[in-house]
Amino acid sequence: MALAVEIKESTVLVILGASGDLAKKKLFPGLFGLEKRCLLPDDLKIVGFAPDEMSYENFIDIIRKPIKLESPRFAEQLKQFCERCSYVSGHEGGDKAFEALKKRLDELLKGRKERNHLFYMALPPSVFVPMSEMLKKHCYSERGNSRIIIEKPFGHDLESSRDLQKHLEPNWREDEIFRVDHYLGKEVVNNLLVLRFGNEIFGSIWNSRHIESIQISIIEGGGAEGRGSYFNSTGVIRDVMQNHMTQILALLTMERPKSFSSDDLCDQKARLLEWIEPIEHDETIIGQYSKSEDGEKPAFKDEEDVPDDSKCATFCAAIAHIGNERWNGVPFFLKAGKALNESKTEIIVQFKQSTNVNIFNDLLPNKLTINVQPNEGVYLQINSFVPSLETKTEAINLDLTYRGREIPEAYEALLLDAMKGDYSRSVREDELDASWRIFTPLLHFLDGEESVEPRKYAYGSTGPEGLDEFISSYQQKR
Numbered sequence: 001m002a003l004a005v006e007i008k009e010s011t012v013l014v015i016l017g018a019s020g021d022l023a024k025k026k027l028f029p030g031l032f033g034l035e036k037r038c039l040l041p042d043d044l045k046i047v048g049f050a051p052d053e054m055s056y057e058n059f060i061d062i063i064r065k066p067i068k069l070e071s072p073r074f075a076e077q078l079k080q081f082c083e084r085c086s087y088v089s090g091h092e093g094g095d096k097a098f099e100a101l102k103k104r105l106d107e108l109l110k111g112r113k114e115r116n117h118l119f120y121m122a123l124p125p126s127v128f129v130p131m132s133e134m135l136k137k138h139c140y141s142e143r144g145n146s147r148i149i150i151e152k153p154f155g156h157d158l159e160s161s162r163d164l165q166k167h168l169e170p171n172w173r174e175d176e177i178f179r180v181d182h183y184l185g186k187e188v189v190n191n192l193l194v195l196r197f198g199n200e201i202f203g204s205i206w207n208s209r210h211i212e213s214i215q216i217s218i219i220e221g222g223g224a225e226g227r228g229s230y231f232n233s234t235g236v237i238r239d240v241m242q243n244h245m246t247q248i249l250a251l252l253t254m255e256r257p258k259s260f261s262s263d264d265l266c267d268q269k270a271r272l273l274e275w276i277e278p279i280e281h282d283e284t285i286i287g288q289y290s291k292s293e294d295g296e297k298p299a300f301k302d303e304e305d306v307p308d309d310s311k312c313a314t315f316c317a318a319i320a321h322i323g324n325e326r327w328n329g330v331p332f333f334l335k336a337g338k339a340l341n342e343s344k345t346e347i348i349v350q351f352k353q354s355t356n357v358n359i360f361n362d363l364l365p366n367k368l369t370i371n372v373q374p375n376e377g378v379y380l381q382i383n384s385f386v387p388s389l390e391t392k393t394e395a396i397n398l399d400l401t402y403r404g405r406e407i408p409e410a411y412e413a414l415l416l417d418a419m420k421g422d423y424s425r426s427v428r429e430d431e432l433d434a435s436w437r438i439f440t441p442l443l444h445f446l447d448g449e450e451s452v453e454p455r456k457y458a459y460g461s462t463g464p465e466g467l468d469e470f471i472s473s474y475q476q477k478r
């Protein structure tokens, strides 16, 4: 929900970790996307910073490589974009590296009254704290704004997340830290607010009186290819459930914010998350993928640096409960996994059966399906007469697809927010704390000695056996 603020004049954006995967695949292409939309002010400068000694030309090659120019007009814009960019090598390490960065900031902002510095930490989490200390010591602007942008993981449980926060606090105020969750930059996730609060028809039925259950799935067809070591220490719960999925859940269920200002939005999300009870292990199905049935695709344990006795969860289905008046009694089915039969992020809001079920035959409960990706769209299943001479009904879809509409990349939206200083899509400290509180007991159980073996499922299948029974047995309990 971008506010009507603009990127300040005299701003330099520094990408720390400019030679890394995130910078190459997402940040530079995202920034070029903003260039193409003419959303970057003329005087905005971008500095890449990394340990490599690299020429300007090699750095520009990194930027250009993933960019596909769909029209000749964009070639001119790419040239303009590259002219904004320069590179500083941090190969000398320590203070010297940051003195070199400071020197570049001074050159770029020479003669400016105001100086605004923005630092994107596209770095391994282990160096977030020392690097942020160095930035404060050498590169903090005394005559303008300085902000850091950080990426998940924000810790690996509640305690370590608080610890990270405690180490950032002496140098960076909460309003100087932008925490990225790239799902908050996705178009359909943003649209949840308009869908819920901009449409009278949904406002009055968005509660346990009318909604039977809600299901949120983030499933992926690919496995942990090449990221075995990272994934083995992370698992699917930390990788996508504690962050991306929890943010979707909060936007879907929070009360209406007073306004769409960042404070009001984050207040409501944090309040909602406080109502979610920590997830119990006996309300989950934990799985790990084995080889595909044809033996072509590897098991998780075949990945490099994954030990044979790994109990890492590459799949998790869980039931969450929200204890407030609006949602009491509604089960929230959360499902995430790698190496499944398809890739999609989807929300299904299952409404209760109509009380008129006895009048018509074949009535199905209404269902709202929100496709976050791919094939972005919103579908409402309603009952309708079949055009015939009989009194027959069928379920049809009211279809609101995004087909043919141009959808900005999530990183474009979030980079623009961060540069503008709009925090409405940044994850606030209290939200982060509340989301770790929901998952930490389960994570500690799974990491502990008493933990269970994950259920096996074949690469490319729908997940571990017993999933449907698990969900339906839960529905029967109600």
Ligand code: NDP
Residues within 6 Å of the ligand: 016, 017, 018, 019, 020, 021, 022, 023, 025, 026, 050, 051, 052, 090, 121, 122, 123, 124, 125, 127, 151, 152, 153
């Ligand atoms: P990479 O390992 O690919 O890149 C890290 C970058 O940081 C490289 O430029 C690296 O330089 C530099 N670097 C490494 N160690 C140091 C150090 N001690 N001092 C200074 N610079 C250092 O990581 P990613 O780009 O994949 O990830 C960056 C961050 O973004 C991580 O926190 C990750 O969790 C997060 N993230 C990444 C996503 C992705 O799609 N890649 C998605 C979501 C979050 P060099 O190569 O020379 O060592």
Ligand code: BG6
Residues within 6 Å of the ligand: 182, 220, 239, 240, 345
């Ligand atoms: C990242 C996870 O945060 O999100 C990845 O680390 C995951 O493992 C990715 O694949 C999913 O994001 P998207 O935008 O591709 O759905």
